[in-house]
Amino acid sequence: MKRFVGANSREAMRQVRAALGDDALILSNRQIEQGVEIIAIADHAAAALGARAVNVPPPPAAPAAAGADGVRAAAAPSARDPAPPFARPAASAAPAAAAEHGLQTMSAMSERLLREMQEMRSLLASTRGDRPLRARASTLPLVELLRGAGFSAALAEELAHGEPEELEAGADDARLEWIARSLLARLRRLEDETAFPGSSRVVALVGPTGVGKTTTTAKLAARLVMRHGPAGVALVSTDSFRIGAHEQLRIYSRLLDVPIHALDAGAAVTEVLTGLVDQRLVLIDTVGTSQRDQRVIEQSARLQQAGIAVRLVLLLNAAAQPETLEEVIVRYREAARAAGGTLDDCILTKLDEAGRIGPVLDALMRHGLRLLFVSAGQQVPEDLALPDGIALVRQALASSAAAAAPGAPIYEPPARWAHGLIGQGRRVSAILGALRERVGGFREFETACDLAGLPAAVREARLRPLCEQALERSAPAGMRWMARAPLAGCDWAMPDIGVDGDGHWMATALLQHHAPAGQLERLRWARERLGTSVHLLPALPDEAAWAWLEAAGHEWSSVVRGSQRVTCGGERHPLVQLRALASPGGEYRVRMRSRPARMCLSRLAVNANPGGRRTAPARPACAWFAELRDADSGAALGQRYWITPDIAEAAALPLLAGQLDGESLPRLTRHAWQRLPQLWQVDTGRELRLLLAAGLAAAAASLDAAEGQWAMDLRAELLGLAGGRRRRSATNLLEALLYLGAARDSLRQVAIGALDGERGAGD
Numbered sequence: 001m002k003r004f005v006g007a008n009s010r011e012a013m014r015q016v017r018a019a020l021g022d023d024a025l026i027l028s029n030r031q032i033e034q035g036v037e038i039i040a041i042a043d044h045a046a047a048a049l050g051a052r053a054v055n056v057p058p059p060p061a062a063p064a065a066a067g068a069d070g071v072r073a074a075a076a077p078s079a080r081d082p083a084p085p086f087a088r089p090a091a092s093a094a095p096a097a098a099a100e101h102g103l104q105t106m107s108a109m110s111e112r113l114l115r116e117m118q119e120m121r122s123l124l125a126s127t128r129g130d131r132p133l134r135a136r137a138s139t140l141p142l143v144e145l146l147r148g149a150g151f152s153a154a155l156a157e158e159l160a161h162g163e164p165e166e167l168e169a170g171a172d173d174a175r176l177e178w179i180a181r182s183l184l185a186r187l188r189r190l191e192d193e194t195a196f197p198g199s200s201r202v203v204a205l206v207g208p209t210g211v212g213k214t215t216t217t218a219k220l221a222a223r224l225v226m227r228h229g230p231a232g233v234a235l236v237s238t239d240s241f242r243i244g245a246h247e248q249l250r251i252y253s254r255l256l257d258v259p260i261h262a263l264d265a266g267a268a269v270t271e272v273l274t275g276l277v278d279q280r281l282v283l284i285d286t287v288g289t290s291q292r293d294q295r296v297i298e299q300s301a302r303l304q305q306a307g308i309a310v311r312l313v314l315l316l317n318a319a320a321q322p323e324t325l326e327e328v329i330v331r332y333r334e335a336a337r338a339a340g341g342t343l344d345d346c347i348l349t350k351l352d353e354a355g356r357i358g359p360v361l362d363a364l365m366r367h368g369l370r371l372l373f374v375s376a377g378q379q380v381p382e383d384l385a386l387p388d389g390i391a392l393v394r395q396a397l398a399s400s401a402a403a404a405a406p407g408a409p410i411y412e413p414p415a416r417w418a419h420g421l422i423g424q425g426r427r428v429s430a431i432l433g434a435l436r437e438r439v440g441g442f443r444e445f446e447t448a449c450d451l452a453g454l455p456a457a458v459r460e461a462r463l464r465p466l467c468e469q470a471l472e473r474s475a476p477a478g479m480r481w482m483a484r485a486p487l488a489g490c491d492w493a494m495p496d497i498g499v500d501g502d503g504h505w506m507a508t509a510l511l512q513h514h515a516p517a518g519q520l521e522r523l524r525w526a527r528e529r530l531g532t533s534v535h536l537l538p539a540l541p542d543e544a545a546w547a548w549l550e551a552a553g554h555e556w557s558s559v560v561r562g563s564q565r566v567t568c569g570g571e572r573h574p575l576v577q578l579r580a581l582a583s584p585g586g587e588y589r590v591r592m593r594s595r596p597a598r599m600c601l602s603r604l605a606v607n608a609n610p611g612g613r614r615t616a617p618a619r620p621a622c623a624w625f626a627e628l629r630d631a632d633s634g635a636a637l638g639q640r641y642w643i644t645p646d647i648a649e650a651a652a653l654p655l656l657a658g659q660l661d662g663e664s665l666p667r668l669t670r671h672a673w674q675r676l677p678q679l680w681q682v683d684t685g686r687e688l689r690l691l692l693a694a695g696l697a698a699a700a701a702s703l704d705a706a707e708g709q710w711a712m713d714l715r716a717e718l719l720g721l722a723g724g725r726r727r728r729s730a731t732n733l734l735e736a737l738l739y740l741g742a743a744r745d746s747l748r749q750v751a752i753g754a755l756d757g758e759r760g761a762g763d
Helices: 009-020 043-053 111-126 142-148 153-161 172-186 213-228 245-256 270-274 295-304 322-338 358-367 389-402 417-438 442-449 456-474 519-530 543-552 649-680 685-705 709-721 730-762
Strands: 002-006 025-032 035-041 202-206 233-237 260-262 281-285 310-317 345-349 370-375 478-480 496-499 505-510 534-537 555-560 565-568 571-574 583-592 595-608 619-630 636-644
Touching (some): 009 035, 153 172, 172 389, 213 233, 213 245, 213 281, 233 245, 295 310, 295 322, 417 709, 417 730, 442 456, 442 505, 456 685, 505 685, 595 636, 619 649
Parallel strands (some): 202 310
Antiparallel strands (some): 478 496, 555 636, 595 619, 619 636
């Protein structure tokens, strides 16, 4: 166990890496007078200490400061961004200094901490890349912030598991923005008022007494009248219990010039609704009923017995206690289902009276209710508005500072298996939607997934046409052509991978035996069938292919070894001997082996023999030399050599960065090939298995390399889906995608089973 002090967290982390390696465990991190203090322990030492701690009896009383989880950390500085449009976004600096909240001195480390470290080691060993949930040495601990705002522990831990690595040592503002975006993504809401009420012609507002149903009915009617005019809008009141309820709604109906029909609470609405078939919209103001009253079910049954589809909208008091909100939602939804209907929409009232709105937002997220409108006052219709999602989330987070006093009991909603399954389904659906939007060819990849489990004859008959159609629909701008030989240690050849217009890998792969046999024939086929004009080659093109690429004006680059001989100054030399003659170029940020790196380029005009054959006439070309270093430590990572036509550095950079990033694709595909049968447990057959493995590998590599807010958020959601904390890497993203695919298939099977059950019951 060692102590490191640096002027800032990055400097301290450099010392940790130099002394203990990349896998060191960070035990504490705090600001001191001299800068930043980090206490760390070597990975192997942590394992040994944890093993010894298993046989240590429990300590009599653990100090309050002890009892925390360790966490891996990594840092990366910034460098100059490449700017070409085809280039991948350069990896942003990712300084990280995760820490244990409240851990101040080495003396506080007890046997309890060692036992927890042993548990962490077991978790890391069983799930590659996982990191335990822990508090941070930030001034804004994520879990505490969300709990203080009134969100449930389950949601807080879910977000903490998925917090992006890029934010680990970031500013509080950046973390708050990410938290707000993550919460917003979980809040279903009406975004376009013209979509309400949709196909429903009759809307009934239901909820407990005093929640504001009558006033909200008037506000909704007023908004509809303002949009469409009074013709076609009608009001129905069934609230005969509350004194003056009918009269109150009649006043609004006269002001709005719309008809109103008043019924007794127990009267059937069938006759009234039948007489209003010509109305565009009928709003029903129901009697307020306690969620514990048996009449909740009776009321729902009367509304559904009208023979006309009635949309139920639940009104929730934003100022209500969390326990009350939970009970209201559960009871009213159960009543709706018992009556043969559904209750999926709600309106929040009394927003202006709520001290904290975190509990009600948490309830909406857990139950999947869609928020239609929010009400904050008595004015009609001014105080009813569409929900401003980001404003609501920020208001909820801002209230965390005014949370209950320390030690006060915090309500935790009961765990419900159905809620967990539905919540998981919503997360899976949201992530799949984001992947379809952001990863080229992912829709087509999902179509290929649907072939899994089919009879072998059916699967084989559909696979090749489906692959060709998928490639044509996804229209890759470029192709990463792979070596025409089995992958090392495998009895299959790596499929070719498509590249989109931004230089990102696409999830659509091409099995080698599905492509024409000759190099020239493949290039022509790619242009004619796919419209491809960029080629990342595994070796120098042969004479015919080189001539065709030159005549067609296509961009290309080829990977070569340092031993590749070229002609320079009239003599043939290996490239490695010509490095000193190359003109220096720029330094660029890239990702290599899932880590940020710096690439220093230099170039040299040479003549190269097509196909690397000395007998082929040499052609003018440009040789590129790359020196790669770790972006954080500056340690050398190796050298690379490429050949391209004689093009400018700005045009060559995306081609070279693509070649470098593509080095991980065979390794990731091999990993996916091995893991698919274990996780998916469905018969895919050899060809489909290879196609899916390559598609998953390409998607994982694409997400790992992508930068920007959307990429950070999508990675966080994906890595957090399977639970545990995982650092950003292509391998971990691949594992998460495998889990996503298994979850997708499982949820579909559950849905099919439920549908079969309903059909069986109907029979």
